[in-house]
Amino acid sequence: MQTTLELLGETELQVKRPFVLGVLGNRSKWTLGETVDVLQNIISEENCIPTALQIPAEGDSALFFEVWANNQKIDCFPIESEWTKHGRRARAIRDSKIMKDASHLLFFLNKRSEFYLKMAMREAKKGRVVYTIDNNKELAMWT
Numbered sequence: 001m002q003t004t005l006e007l008l009g010e011t012e013l014q015v016k017r018p019f020v021l022g023v024l025g026n027r028s029k030w031t032l033g034e035t036v037d038v039l040q041n042i043i044s045e046e047n048c049i050p051t052a053l054q055i056p057a058e059g060d061s062a063l064f065f066e067v068w069a070n071n072q073k074i075d076c077f078p079i080e081s082e083w084t085k086h087g088r089r090a091r092a093i094r095d096s097k098i099m100k101d102a103s104h105l106l107f108f109l110n111k112r113s114e115f116y117l118k119m120a121m122r123e124a125k126k127g128r129v130v131y132t133i134d135n136n137k138e139l140a141m142w143t
Contacts, residue, residue, distance in 0.1 A: 021050040022102025025116045027061035035064040054098045104129040
């Protein structure tokens with residue numbers, strides 16, 4: 001994201017804002033190609049590439065995001081769920097860590113994603129840029 005600032009009515013200064021994309025939700029049925037398509041659509045919408053990704057470390061799709069990030073030469077931070085330490089709260093703690101540092105959020109939704117849908121709505125109401133993608137591969141942007 002870029003913002004143009006006007007100083008004293010004469011000079012323009014381009015300021016780049018960090019674009020850290022946090023990824024949440026169930027990605028187990030997604031392929032590498034589908035994952036890349038989603039990321040490319042977000043890049044087209046934002047008109048810039050993320051400076052970093054924050055992703056859950058679990059699942060094969062974490063590797064898809066890491067491969068893509070490495071190819072784009074951007075940082076990727078897989079966040080572990082510490083199940084033995086936190087028990088049932090591990091997912092919520094991991095998701096909080098991802099949301100804390102992300103400027104934008106991408107939620108993968110399915111039929112049983114009411115929890116993530118409510119979280120996406122709450123974050124959008126707070127003014128954060130939120131993307132959701134459903135089982136039909138429909139990408140929606142919420143602001």
